[in-house]
Amino acid sequence: MPVPDRKGLNIVSLDVKDVRFPTSLGGHGSDALHTDPNYSCAYVTITTESGRQGFGLTFTCGRGTEVIVFCIRTMKRFVLNKNAADIFADFGGFWRTLTNDSQMRWIGPEKGVAHLAVAAILNALWDLWARLENKPLWRLLVDLEPEELVSTIDFRYITDVVTKEEAIQMLKSKRAGVQERVKILEQKGYPAYTTQVGWLGYSDEVLASLCAKYLALSFTHFKVKVGLNLQDDLRRCSAVRKYIGDDKFLMVDANQAWSVDEAIKWMKALAPLKPMWIEEPTSPDDVLGHATISKALKPYGIGVATGEMCANRVMFKQFLQSGGVQYCQIDSARIGGVNEILAVYLMAWKLNVSVCPHAGGVGLCEMVQHLQMWDFASLSGTMEGRLVEYVDQQHEHFVDPCVVENARYMAPKMPGYSTEFIPGTLEKFAYPRGSEWQRMFNEGIFPLPDEAELVNP
């Protein structure tokens, strides 16, 4: 097991910052339910005795980030003074400590604020591990022996779909050819699709120019936000279909706007435009609702996609079991870190559902590319019917930003999980004390922060 020597790896600090970008000013990221997001994150820095660091984050939409930050501060009790090498040697056990403290689990369990906080901490730990191994995270994952990789996962509540032993066998059966697939990734990268063309807040002119731009960049799959007004959706989707032509792919995303019946009715109306999938048609908690919608839309060739707000592996398990999703959209920062996401990949592969990760926001593209590349090299062995979402926002804040060329994510090369901010980002965008926020408060662009938002350092 490539677990580093314990020496110097006692964790001596866990720092967390509320970081927000004023994306609502441009209508970027606007959808049916999130009309004015300020793309944000809770940003964790873990430091060991020897000065080694890991960086991790969970994505948020502005208000409420302060609650995640506060929750992470309360979770320091589970991390400080632990040795990072001990954590990696029994990562599954540590995962359960963090997610199932006998008192604290009541405020989850494994969902909402507490689980978003856990995700940021775990992402920082995985970043640290990959840095200690001097590898990009996807290579660390690929290089772990099946038994080692599986030891990081808590299989509680998912053994009816996949057991630890089965997972090891599945991974072992794919060891042949791993190095060839690694070479393919290093040479050609992994397919991406764009969500840039159709945010609800964009005008028709912006939409047209973005279609032209992303076609020129070789994209073949285009996602459009829908769900507020059917006539408007028909007009915008027709326009996109006309711009991209019949040989390209259109996906639509309702961001939870509909009831089950509305979703079916609305999508039947959009069916002539041949969308490949409808994403988040209804409540992210409604497994049976998604199954009903999937069944109703199957004759129209429309699949159902969801996952960015799926609370944990138990919910993913049911979406996969029930036929409720045809495209499983894991998110790198909502469920409990790489550990739990690996469990979802294993279940999706077992149940024959394609994983097409959610990305965008802050750092989600940077992280999720690592996971999908591991899947190609070590588990599914295929890119067939699989793409990673790409949104061209907030990458400039990262030391190792994702690189998308010819509509493909290029394999990361730097050690770590691509989660470190460049110098200056915290100074400018830490909320509410960063210099950019102070300027915007002074100029009246945003209202002053609430009392509670001032509590976190």
Add this chain to the structure above:
Amino acid sequence: MPVPDRKGLNIVSLDVKDVRFPTSLGGHGSDALHTDPNYSCAYVTITTESGRQGFGLTFTCGRGTEVIVFCIRTMKRFVLNKNAADIFADFGGFWRTLTNDSQMRWIGPEKGVAHLAVAAILNALWDLWARLENKPLWRLLVDLEPEELVSTIDFRYITDVVTKEEAIQMLKSKRAGVQERVKILEQKGYPAYTTQVGWLGYSDEVLASLCAKYLALSFTHFKVKVGLNLQDDLRRCSAVRKYIGDDKFLMVDANQAWSVDEAIKWMKALAPLKPMWIEEPTSPDDVLGHATISKALKPYGIGVATGEMCANRVMFKQFLQSGGVQYCQIDSARIGGVNEILAVYLMAWKLNVSVCPHAGGVGLCEMVQHLQMWDFASLSGTMEGRLVEYVDQQHEHFVDPCVVENARYMAPKMPGYSTEFIPGTLEKFAYPRGSEWQRMFNEGIFPLPDEAELVNP
């Protein structure tokens, strides 16, 4: 609509306290996953311009309460300077404002910390409304016209089971006989069962003496915690069955200890002791798992019960739709207040599942009795197959504690939702600054609080 005059009802303050009781010292409340709970709550006091007050809480288990308290502080922005009469006049609309802020919903939505915070705030508002009407909450609910009651509910995502119009019709069809049923409640109360006999932390001697005590108190239904060790469970359940006899009812509660397959196997082993239900056999998120367990245990006459950790009405909807629960255990402080719980009652009635509320903890008995009494008077019209959990703990802290006589909850008479603490409780048990906590820290009974626990006032 009995909405009070707006005069003086501007909300001028929302105070919230972290309140903890050292119940772990006695093993009270211990179960398979919660081995050392300190029964706690986030306690909200809302005050209007005219000095009228409402009190509300959400139950917690100790560590983590500080996160709920902090989240409630951030939610002041949605409550302060609103007029309470306006809130009650469009309570469904206000509910959506509180639960679905366009930025903040990302950290839920409608689950975990954020939803527990919402529950405490809404419980305080309902308490205020009932006090303004000078009625116990259950009478306020009974006296609302069907249209008025239903206007407090957000039907988003549940219209595939019950629509607003259907709900109004269901309630209207039960208006005849309401006053007779109110009289029955006032004279005879509502049946309770006891969980006092079988906490995992109790010795066999304590168990025996508690069985004798609760038999003498006329209880007919006894619940025992199981799930850590099958041999131990067989011994303890056999003992309880022997003490209570074959004419009484035994329920068992695994508090999420098992996988789906384990649950079935374990319960088949306990089946000869004729348990009426198995509560929380597996993950509280696993609808399909519960449905599988229900189906497997049906031939043994064992029903499945769950709900105390069910995240919201959408999850309840699926448990009810799937046949995953035969006993629907609403909790008065986890999902979004009375508003959302009413929606669950409506769905349960429509789908013919009995509601047997979860209670215990801090204030849960006090609150949930009101809801179940409303159900009897206004919706189901029956007590058949229905009981409210009763745990004899922490009632002494309430101004209007629940009263259980002859194993029946007596109908509350005081105005409000029975949620107000007596003077002194906050002074003693506010965490970490209350006098009892200071004493216990000084005596080394509990470790000193963490930095984050000191942040909240």
